[in-house]
Amino acid sequence: MAVAYRRAKESDFSDSIEVLKQAFAPSCYEATLVALLWRNEKISAHYVATEAGKLVGYIAYSLGMAPGGLPIGLHLAPIAVHPAAQRRGIGRGLLNHSLDDLGSGVPLFVLGEPAFYGRFGFVPDPTLHSCFDETGGNFQVLGRGIIAPGEVLYEPEFHQAFNEVADRTVNKSANEE
Numbered sequence: 001m002a003v004a005y006r007r008a009k010e011s012d013f014s015d016s017i018e019v020l021k022q023a024f025a026p027s028c029y030e031a032t033l034v035a036l037l038w039r040n041e042k043i044s045a046h047y048v049a050t051e052a053g054k055l056v057g058y059i060a061y062s063l064g065m066a067p068g069g070l071p072i073g074l075h076l077a078p079i080a081v082h083p084a085a086q087r088r089g090i091g092r093g094l095l096n097h098s099l100d101d102l103g104s105g106v107p108l109f110v111l112g113e114p115a116f117y118g119r120f121g122f123v124p125d126p127t128l129h130s131c132f133d134e135t136g137g138n139f140q141v142l143g144r145g146i147i148a149p150g151e152v153l154y155e156p157e158f159h160q161a162f163n164e165v166a167d168r169t170v171n172k173s174a175n176e177e
């Protein structure tokens with residue numbers, strides 16, 4: 001079955017959230033994050049993959065900022081392919097489609113497996129840091145241009161989503177006691 005790639009539309013919200021939940025289960029951080037970003041209109045660009053009219057993949061980009069708030073590029077986060085559709089090239093297709101559509105004019109940042117993102121031209125940059133890169137070496141950049149060394153900040157929703165997920169976990173444990 002042919003897979004189609006296109007920009008996400010408002011009507012893709014529920015299916016995109018569902019794909020994120022399924023792909024990242026048991027984590028609900030990514031679905032919570034995208035729901036917050038989407039509702040707060042903080043997504044700079046996002047794309048979906050569909051197969052036989054069904055949404056099977058989702059990728060989002062949001063602003064990356066220098067300390068002080070100056071936008072310096074876009075964070076690729078997250079990307080997800082429904083578990084039943086993985087390992088068939090859809091993740092690669094979705095990423096390539098989004099990179100083509102975004103063009104080379106804007107630096108892109110990603111936190112993830114260098115083995116995966118390296119295939120798309122992302123390279124680790126030791127002069128740039130992400131507060132979410134706990135082990136180090138997983139923060140990568142594509143099309144760097146001229147970016148001053150330092151931390152690359154995220155939209156506040158990235159932190160808010162952590163708090164929401166933590167609150168839900170605490171409430172769930174309390175209800176189970």
Ligand SMILES: CC(C)(COP(=O)(O)OP(=O)(O)OC[C@H]1O[C@@H](n2cnc3c(N)ncnc32)[C@H](O)[C@@H]1OP(=O)(O)O)[C@@H](O)C(=O)NCCC(=O)NCCS
Pocket residue numbers: 023024077078079080081082085086087088089090091092093112113115116
């Ligand atoms: C990561 C993910 C988006 C890849 O999508 P996919 O459709 O399964 O990937 P593809 O079939 O296009 O694979 C592309 C290549 O990357 C490789 N690959 C896939 N997932 C990988 C991973 N987690 N780590 C390293 N390589 C990976 C594949 O082996 C393939 O290599 P090949 O071209 O030599 O065959 C998908 O597996 C997924 O949703 N995973 C759960 C969520 C997640 O971890 N997202 C990424 C972090 S934000």
